[in-house]
Amino acid sequence: MSNTPPWIQKTSFNCAENIESYLQEDGHRTWGFVIYRCTYVSDVDWNKFMELLRRHIRRSFEFYNRLDIMDSLSLTIIQDQSIFDDASTSFVREHFKQWAATAPEEEQGEGIGPGLSQRYRYCIQVDDYALESIMEDENDGYVNLIKREWDPQSQGDRGPVEDPIEDCTLHDVGWMMVDYRDVMVGFHYQLRGYNNWYQEYRRPPKVAHG
Incomplete structure (x- = not known):
């Protein structure tokens, strides 16, 4: 099996150069x-997931001989069993909105806004099902990618009613299941533009691949 990350096999862009460009455009130092x-x-499974995630990120940058990009990577984990155990995507979204309201200035520097940074527009959720999928097959697991600026009331008439997901029957439920091997690099690149979500979106239980 090829050691090349799956999303790199299908693209020709240099992810390291793009990340550098995004940081410069936004005036940021972390991504x-x-x-x-x-x-x-x-905890054992969680630690294994984080190890696998770091391994796939590292492999992506090794491909371009640019491991230096990992120096600006911030793998921020928000965890509290009493608050987030089995939390819904909507609960996570609301918390993420609060976090993202102040994080840019705290992380990037005084007077620095969020820019177009994907870091403040999307977050990753790992629940029981996602972690189990990765433990069952480390080459075919997924995580949930949640869009911060999503409101069911603003979706309007977006097609026929579909099977409910967390009580939502819209086609776009504001989050999607994505290949965990692609999420931190491949999807980071692909979701830079505001309209890119609609191009990449797959309604659960379909899993999106970079």
Whole structure:
């Protein structure tokens, strides 16, 4: 099996150069999606997930001989079993909104706004099902990617009623299941533009691949 990350096999862009460009455009010094831990069944499995995630990120940058990009990567984990254990995507979204309201200035510097940074527009949720999928097959697991600026009331008439997901029957439920191997690099690149969400979106239980 090829050691090349799956999303790199299908693209020709240099992810390291793009990340550098994004940091310069936004005036930022850190990048990377925030991770919400919503499963507390096994610390061993969680630690293995984080190890696998770091391995796939590292492999992506090794491909371009640019491991220096990992120096600016911030793998922020938000966790509290009493608050986030088995939390819904809507609960995570509301917390993320509060976090993202002050985080840019705290992380990037005084007077620095969020810019177009994907870090403050999307977050990762790992629940029991996501973690189990990765433990079952480390080459085919997923995590949930949640869009911050999503409101069911603003969706309007977006097609026929579909099977409910967390009581939502819209096609776009504001989050999607994505290949965990692609999420921190491939999807970070692909979701830079505001309209890119609609191009990449797959309604659960379909899993999106970078």
